[in-house]
Amino acid sequence: MRRMLIGMSQEKLGESLGLTFQQVQKYEKGANRIGASRLYQIARVLNVPVEFFYEGIQVDDAVETEGMAEAEPSNFDFDMLSxxxxxxxxxxxxxxxxxxxxxxxxxxxxxxxxxxAPGLSDGADGAAADGELVDET
Known part of the structure; x- marks a missing residue:
């Protein structure tokens, strides 16, 4: 998702990682597993934290990270990009x-x-049941 969002080709990502675009395809399709070090490399190239790839997993804020890594403050909602x-x-x-x-x-x-706005949750926002906008004029 992120690669496509920033307009990067599989070939370009592969070059940045020292891989073929076919290997990138296999990673994206889930045909091959991605090791932790490779995932870290991909995250660096795509300029996202590794957590970006763990869709739906809640990060435990109570975990003590002092001395483990630099804090990366962010209020960005990565779920939106998925x-x-x-x-x-x-x-x-x-x-x-x-x-x-x-x-x-x-x-x-x-x-x-x-x-x-009041009424947005009850379908009064001009959205059809499938989420498509409806012209109400």
Whole structure:
């Protein structure tokens, strides 16, 4: 998912890791297991923490990590990137070339996220049961 999100080909990822693109394909399809050291390398190339690849696993904040590694403070929601909508949103956002327009879109999304409109949970938001937007005009 992350490789596609940043527009990196399997071949380019393979080159960065010293692998063939076929091996990258096998990793992505789950045909071959990925060792811990290789997973760490992939995370570094894709610029994500290793936890990114452990979808659905909750990190225990109570674990003492002092002296083990540098803390990486982050409020980024990686779960969003594991959804089709998240990838589409990210791709569409970065397709906007004008930085002023991108900034306005970001402001709009932030404003929408800060307010919880009444009725959104009961289907009154213009969404069909399958999640597709419905034109109500």
């Amino acid at each position: 959804t089709s909508e998240g990838i589409q949103l990210n791709s569409a956002f970065f397709a906007i070339r004008d930085p002023k327009v991108r900034k306005r879109v970001l402001e709009l999304v932030k404003a929408l996220g800060e307010t919880e």
